Amino acid sequence: MMAAVLNRANIGPALVSVDIGHDVYAAVTDPNTAFWALVDKTRIAESLAGGPLLDAYRNKADTFARELHALRFELKPSGVYLNPTERCNLNCTYCYLPGEQRSGGSHMPTETLLASLGKLRDYFRSVMPEGHKPRAIFHGAEPMMNKDAVFAAIDAFADDFTFGLQTNGTLLNDAAVEFLTSRNVSIGLSLDGPSADITDATRRTWGGKSVHAKVLAAMGKLKGYGSWSVIATCTTENLPYLTQMVELFHANEVPTCMLNTVRCTLPGARGVKPSDGDMAKAFFAAMDRTHELYRESGQKLIVANFANILIGILAPTARRLMCDISPCGGGRAFFALAADGGLYPCSEFIGLPSFNGGNLLTDGGVEAALASAAFQTVTTRDVDTFSPCNECAIRHFCGSPCPAEAYEMNGSMEKTGAFCEFYKEQVNYALRLIADGKADDYLWDGWDEDTETVFDLTL
Amino acid sequence: MTQTVKTQQPAEAAAKTQPASPTIAIRKSCNPDGIGLSHYVLMDKKSAK
Numbered sequence: 470m471m472a473a474v475l476n477r478a479n480i481g482p483a484l485v486s487v488d489i490g491h492d493v494y495a496a497v498t499d500p501n502t503a504f505w506a507l508v509d510k511t512r513i514a515e516s517l518a519g520g521p522l523l524d525a526y527r528n529k530a531d532t533f534a535r536e537l538h539a540l541r542f543e544l545k546p547s548g549v550y551l552n553p554t555e556r557c558n559l560n561c562t563y564c565y566l567p568g569e570q571r572s573g574g575s576h577m578p579t580e581t582l583l584a585s586l587g588k589l590r591d592y593f594r595s596v597m598p599e600g601h602k603p604r605a606i607f608h609g610a611e612p613m614m615n616k617d618a619v620f621a622a623i624d625a626f627a628d629d630f631t632f633g634l635q636t637n638g639t640l641l642n643d644a645a646v647e648f649l650t651s652r653n654v655s656i657g658l659s660l661d662g663p664s665a666d667i668t669d670a671t672r673r674t675w676g677g678k679s680v681h682a683k684v685l686a687a688m689g690k691l692k693g694y695g696s697w698s699v700i701a702t703c704t705t706e707n708l709p710y711l712t713q714m715v716e717l718f719h720a721n722e723v724p725t726c727m728l729n730t731v732r733c734t735l736p737g738a739r740g741v742k743p744s745d746g747d748m749a750k751a752f753f754a755a756m757d758r759t760h761e762l763y764r765e766s767g768q769k770l771i772v773a774n775f776a777n778i779l780i781g782i783l784a785p786t787a788r789r790l791m792c793d794i795s796p797c798g799g800g801r802a803f804f805a806l807a808a809d810g811g812l813y814p815c816s817e818f819i820g821l822p823s824f825n826g827g828n829l830l831t832d833g834g835v836e837a838a839l840a841s842a843a844f845q846t847v848t849t850r851d852v853d854t855f856s857p858c859n860e861c862a863i864r865h866f867c868g869s870p871c872p873a874e875a876y877e878m879n880g881s882m883e884k885t886g887a888f889c890e891f892y893k894e895q896v897n898y899a900l901r902l903i904a905d906g907k908a909d910d911y912l913w914d915g916w917d918e919d920t921e922t923v924f925d926l927t928l
Numbered sequence: 929m930t931q932t933v934k935t936q937q938p939a940e941a942a943a944k945t946q947p948a949s950p951t952i953a954i955r956k957s958c959n960p961d962g963i964g965l966s967h968y969v970l971m972d973k974k975s976a977k
Contacts, residue, residue: 507951
């Protein structure tokens with residue numbers, strides 16, 4: 470339902486009320502600044518009519534507007550996603566990279582990767598404050614297929630970047646785990662099912678072999694390491710098993726997981742896309758289960774994609790993920806380097822040649838890519854400027870991800886992404902947790918250590 | 929999710945005889961440095977351990 474706005478143009482910012490499905494509380498928000506408050510459902514009209522809440526907000530509205538504008542439009546890149554190879558040993562149903570690249574593509578030569586990181590280091594030094602390390606994430610297709618180059622780069626640039634690695638986990642032997650963990654590399658794995666038959670439905674080798682047991686073995690090797698996570702991509706194939714998924718992760722002491730909606734950029738993914746309603750039902754059952762497990766054991770399993778929604782509400786600038794903000798982080802907070810040296814706003818666009826912003830080493834480099842039409846198409850996608858997002862009360866908690874999906878699946882950058890209603894339900898769920906005083910149970914311990922409380926009103 | 933402007937309904941008026949639950953409004957701020965995305969979250973903070 471479209472948000473209706475109480476017009477307060479003459480006396481201050483406009484607020485809208487949102488039914489969050491809570492017994493006691495409703496939300497009131499100013500969508501333009503991502504301000505929110507939870508008010509007694511029986512007192513909504515008087516809360517909006519005036520009084521201490523509105524007075525306190527009006528004193529801060531300009532500050533909040535400036536903060537959100539800076540987050541949305543004034544960031545400089547501080548991270549890069551590196552694709553050291555086009556190849557992958559798996560053929561996952563929903564991959565955003567074209568199959569012909571993954572099966573028969575090329576590796577980036579070691580010397581090219583080292584030269585690229587040198588150029589990227591120089592770029593980041595020019596835009597980041599002294600003392601802040603940029604992040605470099607080896608990410609696609611399967612970085613461990615080009616392990617020698619990746620490991621050489623991690624050692625050569627240990628002083629210049631904080632490194633991460635997203636891998637399918639099948640090539641993580643003891644020596645590789647020792648190398649990566651001894652260098653504090655943040656490691657992400659992928660697993661789609663609590664049992665092999667479920668994982669196999671979407672993640673198998675090109676020859677159709679199961680990799681479930683190999684990923685479980687990699688999880689076992691990482692147990693006790695602080696900086697690792699596991700992604701489960703939610704599809705029609707594993708949705709009934711999400712609760713069992715989080716039980717498996719918790720039993721294996723996974724500190725952080727993501728239960729991501731499948732990205733529908735390429736057609737293969739759309740064949741396993743769940744409905745918003747089915748996604749919400751399964752997702753919240755799994756979230757409820759993580760909370761039960763935490764209460765029973767004292768051990769948290771953080772679901773990072775949901776935690777990010779929650780943090781985006783409590784502290785907009787403390788987001789760790791830059792998908793659920795508009796414009797998204799692609800081409801702003803980070804960018805991607807393809808194995809052929811091409812620069813893209815995000816790895817999600819690597820299969821779409823029109824989003825190539827030029828070659829890092831042979832064209833104009835990062836600055837030229839950031840200014841290119843290819844990047845600007847993404848970085849100017851603004852939920853304030855197109856319907857229905859521009860009338861949505863939670864548009865700056867959601868950001869209408871993902872632009873690649875909107876463009877390829879829905880036909881335009883000025884369309885919503887693939888899971889509009891599910892995002893609204895996540896925001897409702899998050900606000901209900903805040904109303905019930907449970908938000909911290911769903912967040913990393915110490916998540917707000919580097920934040921300052923700038924608004925705290927209990928009336 | 930429904931997004932509606934609430935007007936005072938009969939039940940709402942009746943409920944006003946009860947004390948209102950306290951309003952909750954919190955916002956925190958910091959220097960933004962997030963670079964994660966749906967394919968990856970970098971766990972390099974102390975809180976991840």
